[in-house]
Amino acid sequence: MLYRSTRQPPAAATSVVIGEAIRNGLAPDGGLYVPAAWPEIALRDLQGLEFPVFAARVLVPFFEGDSALASEIDRVATRAFDFPLILKDLDESTAVLELFHGPTLAFKDFGARFLALCMNVLARGTPLVLVATSGDTGGAVASAFATLTRIPVVVLYPENKISPRQEKQLTTWGPQVRAFAVNGSFDDCQRMVKEAFLAREWRERFSLISANSINIARLLPQMACFAWASLEYKRRRGREASFIIPTGNAGNACGALWARQLGFPIREIIFAHNANKTIPDYFVSGVWEPRPSIATLANAMDVGHPSNFERVLDLFPESQELRRFASAASVSDREIEETIVDEHRETGEVFCPHTATALRIRRQRQHGDWIVVATAHPAKFETVIEPLLEQKLAVPPALASLLGRPSASARVGASLDQLSAALRE
Numbered sequence: 001m002l003y004r005s006t007r008q009p010p011a012a013a014t015s016v017v018i019g020e021a022i023r024n025g026l027a028p029d030g031g032l033y034v035p036a037a038w039p040e041i042a043l044r045d046l047q048g049l050e051f052p053v054f055a056a057r058v059l060v061p062f063f064e065g066d067s068a069l070a071s072e073i074d075r076v077a078t079r080a081f082d083f084p085l086i087l088k089d090l091d092e093s094t095a096v097l098e099l100f101h102g103p104t105l106a107f108k109d110f111g112a113r114f115l116a117l118c119m120n121v122l123a124r125g126t127p128l129v130l131v132a133t134s135g136d137t138g139g140a141v142a143s144a145f146a147t148l149t150r151i152p153v154v155v156l157y158p159e160n161k162i163s164p165r166q167e168k169q170l171t172t173w174g175p176q177v178r179a180f181a182v183n184g185s186f187d188d189c190q191r192m193v194k195e196a197f198l199a200r201e202w203r204e205r206f207s208l209i210s211a212n213s214i215n216i217a218r219l220l221p222q223m224a225c226f227a228w229a230s231l232e233y234k235r236r237r238g239r240e241a242s243f244i245i246p247t248g249n250a251g252n253a254c255g256a257l258w259a260r261q262l263g264f265p266i267r268e269i270i271f272a273h274n275a276n277k278t279i280p281d282y283f284v285s286g287v288w289e290p291r292p293s294i295a296t297l298a299n300a301m302d303v304g305h306p307s308n309f310e311r312v313l314d315l316f317p318e319s320q321e322l323r324r325f326a327s328a329a330s331v332s333d334r335e336i337e338e339t340i341v342d343e344h345r346e347t348g349e350v351f352c353p354h355t356a357t358a359l360r361i362r363r364q365r366q367h368g369d370w371i372v373v374a375t376a377h378p379a380k381f382e383t384v385i386e387p388l389l390e391q392k393l394a395v396p397p398a399l400a401s402l403l404g405r406p407s408a409s410a411r412v413g414a415s416l417d418q419l420s421a422a423l424r425e
């Protein structure tokens with residue numbers, strides 16, 4: 001299996017094996033890596049498997065041709081996915097795919113742990129993970145590399161703009177993970193990371209590793225989650241389901257499109273958004289217009305320029321082709337709050353603000369079978385949920401043990417020079 005950049009025409013593309021695509025993160029021409037061809041997968045052989053075994057079987061063809069990684073895939077999947085993936089029945093035509101039972105309680109644990117274990121095999125020179133975070137990514141990456149590898153991590157986050165629990169997940173890992181509170185916005189953090197990848201000084205000192213969702217190693221496990229859930233729903237109910245996916249940078253949604261592309265039984269895919277409407281507007285107009293992000297209650301989806309949409313457009317360059325089975329909708333903060341309250345009253349379940357966007361859309365549809373994707377544990381967003389429900393949320397053990405550990409982080413100005421100086425200290 002080979003990968004090409006989204007910025008190269010398929011016929012003329014220079015292709016790389018998976019290890020090189022993972023190590024590079026971004027393709028040299030600035031595009032994102034996508035599979036150059038799609039493998040045939042025999043769905044019959046995959047029925048009823050536990051997720052780690054299932055994921056290894058689905059991912060094997062994607063690792064073919066890489067002499068270092070291909071033989072490791074079983075071991076990587078077993079160790080990376082050592083927590084439950086749960087498809088929970090909500091009513092007779094709705095199930096909830098709970099992707100949040102990993103160590104940092106958001107779906108990003110799947111991709112971050114898989115990436116970390118792949119990098120254990122691939123890393124050379126003086127590796128360093130450099131990651132900017134607006135909330136959940138940094139915690140998942142810090143946890144994965146700190147517990148599964150010896151590779152050091154530098155996390156940049158905007159000072160005073162993430163929740164105290166999110167900050168805990170970045171700052172309690174000891175010397176292997178250095179967390180910097182940047183005096184600026186998330187966009188500043190992301191700019192500093194991009195500048196570091198281009199700066200000669202940084203490239204001479206480190207073999208930099210990109211852990212944002214442009215990295216193909218984060219997308220492939222997400223594709224496997226959707227593939228597994230689609231088969232499991234069909235096995236239980238004899239019908240094919242559609243997915244509604246809380247979407248920000250569109251990594252998760254791209255994973256679902258890829259699972260459908262592989263032939264898994266997925267009818268429709270709905271991209272659920274908060275007030276950031278770049279993708280919903282594209283579905284209406286067919287015109288791609290990125291814009292600055294707007295702050296909402298579902299903060300992990302506050303993205304105005306969803307980078308993974310480049311992969312969606314690569315697979316479906318014509319918007320009418322994509323519209324045949326996909327659509328998008330936007331949900332306001334008020335609707336998010338109403339949904340959290342209504343669902344709790346009617347089903348007894350507590351949902352995070354991101355998951356609430358998808359549930360809202362489910363409740364607006366009459367027909368069909370739906371899998372609502374739950375991207376984070378509600379306890380991570382207690383500051384939003386507790387006042388609405390007028391009750392305290394139980395803290396899961398993984399988070400409780402983290403909250404008790406000492407934190408360390410340093411402040412830094414919003415420039416790469418200041419970060420370089422801080423790292424030398």
Ligand SMILES: *Cc1c(COP(=O)(O)O)cnc(C)c1O
Binds near residue numbers: 137247251301
């Ligand atoms: C990252 C995140 C999202 C958005 O996922 P994308 O792959 O960026 O679209 C949604 N919900 C939660 C809780 C997240 O952490």
